[in-house]
Amino acid sequence: MAFFNVKTAEIQADRRVARRYVVDCRARFAMAGGDREGRLTDLSQHGARLETAAPPVPGTTGFLIWE
Numbered sequence: 001m002a003f004f005n006v007k008t009a010e011i012q013a014d015r016r017v018a019r020r021y022v023v024d025c026r027a028r029f030a031m032a033g034g035d036r037e038g039r040l041t042d043l044s045q046h047g048a049r050l051e052t053a054a055p056p057v058p059g060t061t062g063f064l065i066w067e
Helices: 006-011
Strands: 021-031 034-043 048-051 063-066
Antiparallel strands (some): 021 034
16 A cells, blocks of 8 residues: 655646556566566556556566557
8 A cells, every 4th residue: 555645746746748548458568587467557658557466677678568
């Protein structure tokens, strides 16, 4: 469970440049060390959010494959 400070969240500027779209589809992150299966829940021109039980370490390179 994550906890956060609501007051801090309210004053932080949104740093996102591109519009983000809510999606819901199966996806796979293919990496040299093995694949991660999960759900693609958020997509933009500059990034995506893959919800998975075993996320890779930040900065890991790979291919995002979805339906």
